Amino acid sequence: MPGLLSRDVHLPERTLASHYDVIVIGGGGHGLATAYYLAKDHGVRNVAVLERSYIGSGGTGRNTTVLRANYKTPETIKFYKASFDLYRTLSAELDYHTLRSERGLLWMAHSEAQANSQRERALQNQVYDVDTVYLNAAEVHEVCPQLDMSCGGRRPIWGAAYHLPGGIIRHDAVVWGYATAASRLGVQVHQGVPVTGMVMEKGRCTGVRTPSGVISAGAVVSAVGGYVTQITDMVGLKIPIITHPLQAFVTQSYQPVLDRVVASADLHIYVSQSARGEMLVGAEIDPYTSYSTRSTFTFAASTAARAIDLFPFMAKLRLLRQWTGICDMTPDYSPLLGPTPIDGFYLSTGWGTWGFKAIPIGGKAMAELVATKRVPEIIAPLGLDRFALDRCVSERASAGTH
């Protein structure tokens, strides 16, 4: 099995053709997975993925690698569970080691109201066969003895929804795995190729413009993240997306002490320990819209203080690296994917702070949509029409620690 140890991750160099059956804009996880499943499930192999930078340079390479399915609406619990199940067998599927690790994920409650909400989460998950149980404070202490149960004396832990299979994975390996597997099936992955315009004929999208010229296509899929509205502006489509930064940091490596993923909506943070021993801390989005990936001291200082409330031993650690990604945020914190009013133009966006865990199912469903022209049932509630029909899929309480 190739992978991180053999470093066999190069992609074959190919020249850009003048036509493809499908062009996917954006070489992140969703774009690469869409191309992979088009080739694998539907035999559509004349596919190009156009990435303006390097693959995985956006949200897929900047997220905090948590895999879980503990959502709260029927539509999304089913959706993320399907993704989680695909992730379970992804290493074998792609013949690429993804370092997936099931850790057990605690979603903590620091008040009676939160405790009731987490009990409800556990019950809803169980209805859809997602393995989540409610733990009281004593049980939380048992599964994660490193926690300060008083949370610095300020927010005592009441209990938690414990999502047993929740865990982490190597995000770069997901990118490289999909890219190399798609390439083996004939998909062309072009890095350093920006899309500068779209070709429209009689209201139909028939290709894209690049610095190397026009490339025609039977269908164009935008799998662009934070910059998606620049693409939709090119086709004259308005979508309810605003772009917010999201920051995270890791500490220096520490001995392996934390084998859970711990999230707290009251503290607006979550913490895990990477395979390299770094303590990884993520949080909610920055409060203002921006395309800047510069990190802020405010974030590092306030987030570190809250992490130390949870895990006092982290006070001894030093911050090693801090970074920022930009997120395509929808009003209801659920993804936006499906066909658009523009013939030949498909959208996979609105992945906000919750997209990484949805890469396999997002790619598989988009591939089915593009290949068959029918909207798969699993993404039917997540279309662009839902907002104007007042059928939002509200997931703010599950999509992150907001």
Next chain:
Amino acid sequence: MTLKLTCPNCGPRYTTEFWFGGEPVPRATPAAPGVDALRADFERVWLRTNVAGVQSERWFHHAGCRRWLVTERDTRTNVFHGHG
């Protein structure tokens, strides 16, 4: 780096003293007959320009003068261009 914004009443302050109010939105008006009211609400409430460039936006100085201000900021660099 932490962003600094010049409040017309209080002077330069960190943006942690403010709430971000986003792009200015027109006030709601009753839907005209024959107009899809849900569609009109959707467009007013959720559609934004989301520009990668200079954006007009509102901030509320909750830890200072407690007044709204409108300013301009380049969303690519976070450099503020205007005062309230």
